[in-house]
Amino acid sequence: MDAAEFLFPTDLSVTGTKIGKVLLIGSCMAEAYLKYFKEIAPDTVFDWVMFNNVAELPDIEEAQLRSYDFQYIQLSLRYVVMDEVVNFSGFLADGMAEAIFDRGRQILRPMLDAALKHNKSHNVPAFVANFFVPQVPVVGALDQIGSAKDFTAIVRRLNDELANLVRQYKNVYLADVDAIGNSIGKRYFLEDVIGFYSHSAYWGPVYDAFDLSPTYNAPSTRRIDHLPSMDEVYGSHADQLFKAIWRQLECLVRTINQIDMVKLVIFDLDDTMWRGQIAEHYGDGGEWPVFHGWPVGIWEAVQHLRARGIIVAICSKNEETLVRARWPRAVPMWLTLEDFPLREINWNPKAENVASIIKAASVTPKSAVFVDDNPVERESVRAALPGIRTIGSNPHVTRRILLWSAETQLAFRSQESAKREESIRQLQLRESDRGALSREEFLQSLGCTVFIKHIQSSNHPDFARSLELLNKTNQFNTTGVRWSAAQLETFFNIGGEIFTFQVSDKYTDYGIVGVILYRDGTFAQFAMSCRVLGLEVETSVVHFIMSHLHTAVGRTEFVARVFETEANMVCRDIFIRCGFAPAAGAVGLQLRGADPIPPIAAHLSLGFAPEVALAAE
Numbered sequence: 001m002d003a004a005e006f007l008f009p010t011d012l013s014v015t016g017t018k019i020g021k022v023l024l025i026g027s028c029m030a031e032a033y034l035k036y037f038k039e040i041a042p043d044t045v046f047d048w049v050m051f052n053n054v055a056e057l058p059d060i061e062e063a064q065l066r067s068y069d070f071q072y073i074q075l076s077l078r079y080v081v082m083d084e085v086v087n088f089s090g091f092l093a094d095g096m097a098e099a100i101f102d103r104g105r106q107i108l109r110p111m112l113d114a115a116l117k118h119n120k121s122h123n124v125p126a127f128v129a130n131f132f133v134p135q136v137p138v139v140g141a142l143d144q145i146g147s148a149k150d151f152t153a154i155v156r157r158l159n160d161e162l163a164n165l166v167r168q169y170k171n172v173y174l175a176d177v178d179a180i181g182n183s184i185g186k187r188y189f190l191e192d193v194i195g196f197y198s199h200s201a202y203w204g205p206v207y208d209a210f211d212l213s214p215t216y217n218a219p220s221t222r223r224i225d226h227l228p229s230m231d232e233v234y235g236s237h238a239d240q241l242f243k244a245i246w247r248q249l250e251c252l253v254r255t256i257n258q259i260d261m262v263k264l265v266i267f268d269l270d271d272t273m274w275r276g277q278i279a280e281h282y283g284d285g286g287e288w289p290v291f292h293g294w295p296v297g298i299w300e301a302v303q304h305l306r307a308r309g310i311i312v313a314i315c316s317k318n319e320e321t322l323v324r325a326r327w328p329r330a331v332p333m334w335l336t337l338e339d340f341p342l343r344e345i346n347w348n349p350k351a352e353n354v355a356s357i358i359k360a361a362s363v364t365p366k367s368a369v370f371v372d373d374n375p376v377e378r379e380s381v382r383a384a385l386p387g388i389r390t391i392g393s394n395p396h397v398t399r400r401i402l403l404w405s406a407e408t409q410l411a412f413r414s415q416e417s418a419k420r421e422e423s424i425r426q427l428q429l430r431e432s433d434r435g436a437l438s439r440e441e442f443l444q445s446l447g448c449t450v451f452i453k454h455i456q457s458s459n460h461p462d463f464a465r466s467l468e469l470l471n472k473t474n475q476f477n478t479t480g481v482r483w484s485a486a487q488l489e490t491f492f493n494i495g496g497e498i499f500t501f502q503v504s505d506k507y508t509d510y511g512i513v514g515v516i517l518y519r520d521g522t523f524a525q526f527a528m529s530c531r532v533l534g535l536e537v538e539t540s541v542v543h544f545i546m547s548h549l550h551t552a553v554g555r556t557e558f559v560a561r562v563f564e565t566e567a568n569m570v571c572r573d574i575f576i577r578c579g580f581a582p583a584a585g586a587v588g589l590q591l592r593g594a595d596p597i598p599p600i601a602a603h604l605s606l607g608f609a610p611e612v613a614l615a616a617e
Helices: 003-006 030-040 064-065 076-080 096-115 117-122 149-168 177-184 205-212 228-232 238-256 294-307 319-332 348-359 373-382 395-402 420-434 438-447 463-472 485-493 537-553
Strands: 021-028 045-050 070-074 125-127 174-175 266-267 310-315 342-346 368-371 389-391 448-455 497-504 509-519 524-527 557-562 587-594 606-607
Touching: 003 177, 003 238, 003 438, 021 030, 030 045, 030 070, 030 238, 064 117, 070 238, 070 557, 076 096, 076 149, 076 177, 096 117, 125 238, 125 420, 149 174, 177 238, 177 587, 266 294, 266 348, 294 310, 294 395, 310 348, 319 342, 342 348, 348 373, 348 420, 368 395, 373 389, 389 395, 395 420, 420 438, 438 448, 448 509, 448 537, 463 485, 463 497, 463 509, 463 524, 509 537, 524 537
Parallel strands: 021 045, 021 070, 070 125, 125 174, 266 310, 266 368, 310 342, 368 389, 448 606, 524 557
Antiparallel strands: 448 497, 497 509, 509 524, 557 587
């Protein structure tokens, strides 16, 4: 397994990663990136801008900036700490190391800010590489390891500082190349075996040429001893390094654009959550299987998935009473049965149980992963639920796939992500209560409140959640169009607006569950979480926005566009239900709505969020 696949698994990838054009910003070291990236991704166009110190980046036309999928920024450690650290005796003088670090921090901030010029002006996504930490402690004596007089400690602290600075920008993320280097082994590429520690560059074939080529050694290249190539002595893994770095960038793109994102992971139990069968191997008075190794890793993985807002569930052919009784023997720490909000433990076919769990979680099969050791069960689930991803044949790779894949990462952790599990639990309670009342009585009993917010800039605190909903929602998404932050910035620039809405009832606060893109009388896209489907929220929000625009600016006619996708059957008639009618001569499904605007559902309390002032159109 090469480093790229090891660090960034592709097992959960379904859709390819299309990267058309990249802007490289960096020192001469970025030339190595350019060389290898062109070999790895020959269909991608790369532009390189030389950048050192706090130089002013050249202006680039807006259309060209919008064409970049992302910019990759490589800052030079040499220009942050300066060459005086090479004079190590001076570096070890009292107070000098601390002064170098403080000055490095002061330089790093404006350097990064200058490199992010195009991100700040046009919100172009940016990935910032950190610095390679030297391979060994750089100290004058062993008692200085890890101290302020250890240059490796300074580089680590500068990496921490860089990470903190990156978090202060929108649509900018850290690309941890140092971690990749540690995994591959810096001995195979890092120049500090022959060059100075603060250069933090790569060695390669050109270093042999310095000594062996007549071009560099006129008039003679002859040495007393034969000089072997560096590759012969150290062994080069530069190809693995740059392949892994490119794969890291692909994963960052997949994560921020939410490509093939996982919303639900369903676990089998026997030989998946623990070794052996709970009915046969965890009986009274017996010696139970050892839990060290992969089982404890799976238990921790479950908790990490929960923290990311991914719903975890159990689907097992077992007696639930037996599982409950023996759970503490099979899973003696860290994880309880109640940590899984959705459970199907019975003797029904697994495909039926998995389908039931997916429905309860309000997701589609393609947003779910099924983990089971049995290939027959995996195949039966795949056949019954096209699009679902299945893994579990090798327990030694399951944890890595679940935690390290781009498809289970978050660009940011929204409040809605943090509360998703509790929302699922309360949704089950809500559905349980629904059966005891008539539909009208049930809706009236909810005490449902809807707050609408108006977004006209990417600076709005709910912008990131809006982007998440547009790109993560499949079933209730009227067009299925995916957006980047830069594309939404352009949408704002041409007069586009976003309406989001937050829903709560007596059971739970669902958070921001809906987003509507609107421009000049046209509802361009409507995406909503299916957790609030059936409460008449979706139609009432459209009616409310239409009424507001009618009152505020006299708008009397509205247009809505709906594109059919493989998953959005549930919302294709949303605007028909809002009183719209097909537009004459329209290509595709284009609808037109006008007065009278239907009323808002009586059981809803609906209005603009009081803390947000709505600007006139």
